[in-house]
Amino acid sequence: MAQKWDVVIIGGGLAGFVAANYLAKRNLSILVLEKGKKVGGRARTDQIHEQYFNLGPHALSKKGKAMAILEELTIQVPGKSPKLGGVLVKEHLEYSAPFTPSGLLTTNLLNWKDRIEWANVLIKVISVNTKKLTTWTFEQWVQQTTESANIQSLLYLLGRLATYCHAPDQASAKIIVSHLKTVLNGVLYLDHGWQTIIDQLHNKAVVSGVQIETHKRVKHIAPLEQDSFKLVLSHDEEVFGKYVICTTGPYELQHMLGKKSNFPFTKMKPVKGATFDIALTQLPNPKKLFAMDINHPLYFSVHSNYARLSADAKNAVMHVFKYHHPDETINAKKVRDELEQFLEKIQPGWKNYEITSRFIPQITVNQRLPQIGDEKMLESCKRGIPGLYIAGDWASPDFILAEGAVSSAKQAAEDIMKKEKS
Numbered sequence: 006m007a008q009k010w011d012v013v014i015i016g017g018g019l020a021g022f023v024a025a026n027y028l029a030k031r032n033l034s035i036l037v038l039e040k041g042k043k044v045g046g047r048a049r050t051d052q053i054h055e056q057y058f059n060l061g062p063h064a065l066s067k068k069g070k071a072m073a074i075l076e077e078l079t080i081q082v083p084g085k086s087p088k089l090g091g092v093l094v095k096e097h098l099e100y101s102a103p104f105t106p107s108g109l110l111t112t113n114l115l116n117w118k119d120r121i122e123w124a125n126v127l128i129k130v131i132s133v134n135t136k137k138l139t140t141w142t143f144e145q146w147v148q149q150t151t152e153s154a155n156i157q158s159l160l161y162l163l164g165r166l167a168t169y170c171h172a173p174d175q176a177s178a179k180i181i182v183s184h185l186k187t188v189l190n191g192v193l194y195l196d197h198g199w200q201t202i203i204d205q206l207h208n209k210a211v212v213s214g215v216q217i218e219t220h221k222r223v224k225h226i227a228p229l230e231q232d233s234f235k236l237v238l239s240h241d242e243e244v245f246g247k248y249v250i251c252t253t254g255p256y257e258l259q260h261m262l263g264k265k266s267n268f269p270f271t272k273m274k275p276v277k278g279a280t281f282d283i284a285l286t287q288l289p290n291p292k293k294l295f296a297m298d299i300n301h302p303l304y305f306s307v308h309s310n311y312a313r314l315s316a317d318a319k320n321a322v323m324h325v326f327k328y329h330h331p332d333e334t335i336n337a338k339k340v341r342d343e344l345e346q347f348l349e350k351i352q353p354g355w356k357n358y359e360i361t362s363r364f365i366p367q368i369t370v371n372q373r374l375p376q377i378g379d380e381k382m383l384e385s386c387k388r389g390i391p392g393l394y395i396a397g398d399w400a401s402p403d404f405i406l407a408e409g410a411v412s413s414a415k416q417a418a419e420d421i422m423k424k425e426k427s
Contacts (some may be wrong), residue, residue, distance in 0.1 A: 090108055
């Protein structure tokens with residue numbers, strides 16, 4: 006590995022492999038360094054007792070930027086769209102979710118005046134020009150959109166569902182509403198989990214000549230005078246590259262660059278949550294496939310009704326999730342109790358059918374809570390060190406999550422290809 010590579014990509018996750026596949030078309034020598042023993046990052050899927058568990062609930066937007074780019078790379082995304090129905094829980098009572106015409110007509114959550122306003126608000130969300138929301142927080146936009154407390158609660162709930170962000174007073178309205186518009190066009194749950202995407206990207210990269218090394222943690226990135234970089238790995242191994250694409254989180258990148266780094270990462274906050282991933286031999290209540298709590302940031306969904314996630318098609322694979330506020334202190338036992346109690350409320354007696362489960366009290370869903378002014382900060386990052394490019398769920402000024410990871414990876418690859426042409 007001591008040879009000099011055209012491009013060294015740090016991180017073998019979604020962003021790393023999208024960038025590698027675009028660059029491989031240009032006959033460049035490419036090395037992907039993954040610190041873990043498996044590739045995939047947070048898009049990997051773990052098989053536990055023949056059940057396919059994503060790292061918490063994952064959904065791919067059908068009309069999003071990520072889907073368009075994956076199609077461009079001829080990646081297949083087998084799966085189905087979940088129905089928009091379900092229940093909303095408020096103060097121990099359950100209501101039909103007003104996300105479909107029938108749900109809107111039958112729900113007791115809203116009075117007739119609120120039902121009409123909610124229908125108009127959904128139309129407004131779909132048609133709003135998000136470029137005009139650059140200076141607004143999501144909370145400010147919600148309060149300007151409606152004075153109804155019920156409808157405000159529904160918008161906050163949909164904002165959490167679309168972005169995992171549970172900080173409307175801090176989050177950018179432009180980003181939250183943009184993702185909300187995309188999600189309202191439908192999502193997919195993927196057969197055998199998101200590993201389906203990773204495996205295809207990985208295999209295409211290998212066939213194209215990309216070299217992939219696992220168990221390779223980068224300790225230090227040092228720019229050299231002759232327009233290249235030296236990367237020092239955990240066992241003091243050295244790798245040289247003309248260009249570097251870093252797909253790690255911002256603080257990990259800052260650590261690799263050392264104290265001399267001028268990258269303005271200090272204001273970034275990660276988006277986090279807790280996930281309880283569980284498989285049952287059957288659902289105690291097979292009619293309840295989706296639920297969210299209006300007053301508490303809790304989510305429940307049975308993904309296996311729409312995607313193949315078990316060796317036995319009769320089994321049910323589901324996720325119970327809590328959206329963490331970025332400033333809260335996490336008590337793992339308390340959070341687990343909350344998630345199990347919420348599951349018990351929706352699927353009473355679930356423990357009698359449990360095959361296996363996994364609880365992760367604090368998982369990073371996105372490396373950056375999108376805030377007002379992030380565009381300038383990210384632009385400053387891109388200009389930081391010539392030849393060093395950033396990609397990942399935090400690196401796009403316009404998107405987060407998979408949309409941000411995939412679009413920033415393509416952009417980084419295109420920027421390098423332009424440089425090579427000039």
